Amino acid sequence: MTNAIELRKLTKTYGTRRGLTGLTLDVRAGEVFGFLGPNGAGKTTTIRLLLDLIRPTSGSATVLGLDPLTDGVALRGRVGYLAGDFVCDGRQNVRGYLRFLAALRGGVPQERIDDLAERLGLDQSTSIKKLSKGNRQKVGLVQALMHTPEVLILDEPTSGLDPLAQQTFLTLVEEAAAGGQTVFMSSHIMSEVEAVADRVGIIRDGALVALDTVAHLRADAVRDIDVTFASPVPADAFAQVPGGARLSLDSAGTTLSGQLSGSPDGLVKALAAYTVTSLRVTEPALDDLFHAYYEGGDAAPRPDAVQAAS
């Protein structure tokens, strides 16, 4: 099997409200896929559809080749799921609670649970009722990871975690991927997704607006450019640079500045014909880049971006 998750024109409406509109997406087996989007974009809706916690209005989804609508039980044994609003309740302490969940999953070595808890800084003697939000999230992570499922579906997994636990989580994701597990994680924090994801999908208003590797998304973005030349260059020296429509040469012909879209390669080759005394290229901040995607701004994808990358 090459795809762990397949979504085909998946649509969910809540009465008159749009949750998801015709989402088609493949998550490859063994990849870490970052599912990004602003609040209300449809991330949680997508994830709930994958777990059959809600039913689609139209379209279909499969996870590990199984249909969540009909094969939910078989699927749950092979998936680790962390809900965005993970709650746990009961009179037990964390250890008892995790043991209970481990038994439901057919048994998990205690050392595995202990190791995850220790690495995340989760005290298993704490009563479930007394857990802070961050520690509750750690319990959620341990229960999702502990049985080493084939697919991890994690909705905002670092929400509420302190920076140390966030870092540990990213290491755990890397380990999962190294072991061949597939990870599908939603987030609205680009930096954490960038650190671990093979590919990223960006969803806005219930539809996919970008699908690519982080490196490609970054390469396609807009950069600020500032170049100074030792002597004046011809007025049209950079007129043909691909993506350089917003670059301009000053009247003296010694300074080129403005914005370059996409690959810098054409500009670099054009610059090579002249003596450059200073060069400043400002890489797009990923957060800026993603705000642009979210808001449909300048760096937002070309209409073919999703097609081309899928």
Ligand SMILES: Nc1ncnc2c1ncn2[C@@H]1O[C@H](COP(=O)(O)OP(=O)(O)OP(=O)(O)O)[C@@H](O)[C@H]1O
């Ligand atoms: N139970 C529901 N009833 C009505 N509308 C809903 C329901 N659940 C979600 N929606 C709507 O569907 C859209 C997508 O919501 P969803 O929770 O999937 O977004 P999200 O990307 O997970 O956002 P967040 O980052 O805030 O969790 C939103 O407009 C939301 O208001």
